[in-house]
Amino acid sequence: TQSTRPQRLLNAVQKNATRGDPRSVVKAIDDFCRHKEWAMNVGDEKGCILDSVVSEINPAAVLELGTYCGYSTVRIARLLPPHAKLITLEFNPDFAAIARQVIAWAGLEEKVQLVEGASGDWIPKMKEQFGITTFDLVFLDHWKDRYLPDTKLMEECGLLRKGSVLLADNVICPGTPDYLEYIRSSPRYESRYFKSHLEYTKVEDGLEKSVFKG
Numbered sequence: 430t431q432s433t434r435p436q437r438l439l440n441a442v443q444k445n446a447t448r449g450d451p452r453s454v455v456k457a458i459d460d461f462c463r464h465k466e467w468a469m470n471v472g473d474e475k476g477c478i479l480d481s482v483v484s485e486i487n488p489a490a491v492l493e494l495g496t497y498c499g500y501s502t503v504r505i506a507r508l509l510p511p512h513a514k515l516i517t518l519e520f521n522p523d524f525a526a527i528a529r530q531v532i533a534w535a536g537l538e539e540k541v542q543l544v545e546g547a548s549g550d551w552i553p554k555m556k557e558q559f560g561i562t563t564f565d566l567v568f569l570d571h572w573k574d575r576y577l578p579d580t581k582l583m584e585e586c587g588l589l590r591k592g593s594v595l596l597a598d599n600v601i602c603p604g605t606p607d608y609l610e611y612i613r614s615s616p617r618y619e620s621r622y623f624k625s626h627l628e629y630t631k632v633e634d635g636l637e638k639s640v641f642k643g
């Protein structure tokens with residue numbers, strides 16, 4: 430049977446990265462996507478912005494919407510303090526199966542809980558299922574038309590506290606116009622745009638960082 434792109438990406442990790450070395454896993458994926466096959470990871474350029482936001486917050490509880498192959502999961506989890514938790518949600522079971530193996534290769538299983546399903550179904554269950562009070566950081570990287578409804582849902586479910594940070598990928602390409610309009614005009618958020626490029630390309634894209642004011 431034909432392999433899929435995520436399977437070929439995992440093979441590149443297992444061939445070129447050192448088990449237990451998250452940095453080498455990140456590098457192996459970036460090399461594969463830059464030189465072999467493009468894939469929709471946040472990538473190295475936007476990844477550095479992600480790293481700086483994670484390091485600044487030093488979060489104890491992180492929610493990632495959109496795991497894909499686990500690239501940003503590894504980028505975030507490698508920077509988390511001991512006992513910090515990253516919950517990552519993936520809708521596609523094939524992507525989830527690959528991501529579990531990428532996360533394991535990086536040796537980060539202890540810090541990561543990968544959940545399969547849709548954000549609209551899982552966000553209302555976060556508190557009861559995972560003992561979460563609020564998230565310190567949410568990385569939005571799933572269906573672009575779900576960024577806005579899921580942000581409103583997280584507000585309604587009391588998952589955000591004064592100071593919680595939302596970091597949204599792809600606000601230019603593919604684009605999340607309704608989310609940007611809402612978050613930039615809402616008095617309840619302080620937003621800042623980090624101009625960058627679509628992963629592994631020269632096309633403009635960027636991350637929107639928004640702090641919830643409570």
Ligand SMILES: O=C(NCCCCCn1ccc2cnccc21)c1cc(-c2ccc(F)cc2)cc(O)c1O
Nearest residue numbers: 469494495518519520546547548570571572602603
């Ligand atoms: O579509 C993107 N990501 C989302 C993939 C599907 C997520 C599904 N999913 C996961 C969790 C989850 C929970 N609930 C509901 C649904 C859920 C994406 C696309 C591009 C891109 C593609 C082509 C192009 F020409 C230019 C840009 C670049 C990116 O960086 C991206 O992130």
Ligand SMILES: [Mg+2]
Nearest residue numbers: 471570598599
């Ligand atoms: Mg993305």
